[in-house]
Amino acid sequence: MKISRRNLLKSIGVSMAGGIFINGVSSQRVFGEEKGISKVHKPVLPPPTGKRVVILGGGYSGLYCATTLRDLAPEAEIVVVEKYPFFISGPSHVDFVAGLKHLDEITRSYDPIAGRNIRVIRSEVIGVVPEEKKVLTASGNLEYTLLLISTGIRIADEDVLNLIEQPASNAHAWEIGETVEMRKRVEAFTGGRFVVTVPTAPFKCPPGPYEVACLLREYFNNKKVKAEITVVDANDKPQPGPLAQKWTGVLEAREIKYMPNSKVVEIAAGARQLITDKGEKVGYDLVSIIPPNKAATFIRDAGLGDPFVDVDPATFSSKKCDHIFATGDCAKVPYTKSAFTASLQGKSVAHHLAMALGPLGIDVKDPDPIYNVCYPYVSSEESMMVRADWDRDGKMLKADADNPKKEYASSRAAWERGLISGLFGS
Numbered sequence: 413m414k415i416s417r418r419n420l421l422k423s424i425g426v427s428m429a430g431g432i433f434i435n436g437v438s439s440q441r442v443f444g445e446e447k448g449i450s451k452v453h454k455p456v457l458p459p460p461t462g463k464r465v466v467i468l469g470g471g472y473s474g475l476y477c478a479t480t481l482r483d484l485a486p487e488a489e490i491v492v493v494e495k496y497p498f499f500i501s502g503p504s505h506v507d508f509v510a511g512l513k514h515l516d517e518i519t520r521s522y523d524p525i526a527g528r529n530i531r532v533i534r535s536e537v538i539g540v541v542p543e544e545k546k547v548l549t550a551s552g553n554l555e556y557t558l559l560l561i562s563t564g565i566r567i568a569d570e571d572v573l574n575l576i577e578q579p580a581s582n583a584h585a586w587e588i589g590e591t592v593e594m595r596k597r598v599e600a601f602t603g604g605r606f607v608v609t610v611p612t613a614p615f616k617c618p619p620g621p622y623e624v625a626c627l628l629r630e631y632f633n634n635k636k637v638k639a640e641i642t643v644v645d646a647n648d649k650p651q652p653g654p655l656a657q658k659w660t661g662v663l664e665a666r667e668i669k670y671m672p673n674s675k676v677v678e679i680a681a682g683a684r685q686l687i688t689d690k691g692e693k694v695g696y697d698l699v700s701i702i703p704p705n706k707a708a709t710f711i712r713d714a715g716l717g718d719p720f721v722d723v724d725p726a727t728f729s730s731k732k733c734d735h736i737f738a739t740g741d742c743a744k745v746p747y748t749k750s751a752f753t754a755s756l757q758g759k760s761v762a763h764h765l766a767m768a769l770g771p772l773g774i775d776v777k778d779p780d781p782i783y784n785v786c787y788p789y790v791s792s793e794e795s796m797m798v799r800a801d802w803d804r805d806g807k808m809l810k811a812d813a814d815n816p817k818k819e820y821a822s823s824r825a826a827w828e829r830g831l832i833s834g835l836f837g838s
C-alpha cells in the first residue's frame with residue numbers, strides 16, 4: 413500500500429498550500445522567554461540551504477530514523493544532536509549490572525553513522541522554539557525544516573523525596589552512570605536486604621526491574637552471598653501485562669518477595685528505609701530505586717506534552733505542532749518503551765518525514781505497523797518471550813508470552829546484536 417501525499421499531509425495537518433500551522437499551543441506561553449534566548453544564541457550550523465531534518469537524540473529511535481531517511485530522501489540534510497559522544501545499547505545495562513557483559517561490548521562510536529552522510533553533533537538540547545523552527549542547544553541554535561524528538565526518557569528523581577539532595581543513596585540500571593555505580597555496589601555487597609523498586613507504568617523496559625532481581629538472585633547465590641530480595645512495585649502486577657502471571661511464579665520460585673501497589677515516595681537514607689505512598693517502611697542494605705520516567709523538560713516547556721510528547725501513534729506527528737514528530741521512549745504512544753519498538757518507530761517515522769519533505773521522485777511505502785518482541789532474563793541462561801502487535805493506529809491486536817527457555821536467551825543475544833549491527837555494521 414502506498415501513502416498518497418495528499419492523505420499523508422492531511423493526516424499530519426499540513427495545508428496543501430504549503431503552510432504549516434501550530435495547533436493548540438499558546439504562543440505566549442511557549443515562545444515568550446525562549447524567543448529572546450534563541451536570538452542571542454549563536455548558530456551551531458549555518459541556516460540550511462535546502463531541507464534539513466534535525467533529529468534530537470542518537471539512540472535506537474533517532475538513529476534508525478536517520479539511516480532510513482538517508483535512503484528515502486537522499487537530498488535532505490540530516491542532523492542528529494546527541495549529548496553523549498558514544499552510543500550505548502540500553503538492553504545490555506541489565507547484562508552489565510549482573511556481570512554478564514563489559515561496557516566495551518555495548519558502546520559504539522557514532523563514526524559509522526557520520527560515514528553515511530548524516531551529521532552527528534555532540535551537544536545537549538535545552539529548548540525547542542517551534543514558532544521559529546529552531547532548536548536551542550548548549551552549543552548554539554539550529555534551524556530545521558522538520559524535527560524529530562527522540563530523546564528517550566529522563567529519570568524524575570525529584571518525584572522521590574530526598575533523592576535529589578542525596579543522589580549517592582541510590583543506583584539503578586536505567587542510566588549509564590548509575591549503572592556503572594550499581595555494578596560496583598553489587599560486587600561489594602556482602603549480604604542483607606536488597607530492594608528494587610518499580611515506578612508506575614509506562615516506563616522504559618517494563619520487564620527490566622524483575623530481570624534485575626532475578627539475575628542478581630543468581631549472582632548472589634553463585635557468590636554465596638545471603639540476600640533477602642524484595643521488589644516494591646507501584647503497579648498492581650508485574651510488567652508488562654502479558655508476563656504478569658509468569659513473573660509472579662518466577663519471583664516466587666526464586667524467593668523474591670513481591671509488594672504490588674506500593675509506590676516509593678521517599679528515601680530515608682540515614683535509616684536505610686524506603687517509604688511508600690501507603691506509609692509502609694521498607695528497610696534495605698542495598699537499594700535500587702527506579703524513579704518515575706518522563707520525557708525531557710524542554711518538551712514540556714515547549715508545550716509539546718507532559719510527561720511525554722503528545723503524538724498521533726499512526727504518523728508520530730505532534731498533536732500540537734505539525735512540523736514536529738516524536739518517537740521512542742519520549743513519545744506518548746501505546747507501544748512498549750523498548751529498543752525494539754523504538755527502532756521500528758524510527759524506521760516508520762522516516763517514511764512520514766520523507767513524505768512531509770515533499771515530492772521525492774520515489775515511491776514511499778506505507779510503513780509496517782509496530783510490534784514488539786522481547787526476551788526477558790529469568791537467569792543468565794534462560795529467558796521468557798513476550799510479543800505484542802498493534803495495528804497502524806496503535807490499537808493492540810494481540811499479545812503472547814511464553815515460559816523461560818534456554819533458546820530464548822540465545823534469541824535475546826542475537827536480537828540485540830542484530831539491532832546494533834543494523835546501525836553500526838558490527
Ligand SMILES: Cc1cc2nc3c(=O)[nH]c(=O)nc-3n(C[C@H](O)[C@H](O)[C@H](O)COP(=O)(O)OP(=O)(O)OC[C@H]3O[C@@H](n4cnc5c(N)ncnc54)[C@H](O)[C@@H]3O)c2cc1C
Nearest residue numbers: 469471472473495502503537564617740741750751752754
Ligand atoms: C536496564 C534496561 C534493560 C532494557 N532491556 C531491553 C530489552 O531487553 N529489550 C528492549 O527492546 N529494550 C530494552 N530496554 C529499553 C531500551 O533501551 C529503550 O527503550 C530504548 O533505548 C529507547 O530508545 P530511544 O531511542 O527512544 O531512547 P534512547 O535509546 O534512550 O536514546 C535517547 C538518546 O537521546 C539522548 N538525549 C537525551 N536527552 C538529550 C538532550 N537533551 N540533548 C541531546 N541528547 C539527548 C540520549 O543521550 C540518548 O542517546 C532496556 C533498557 C534498560 C535501561
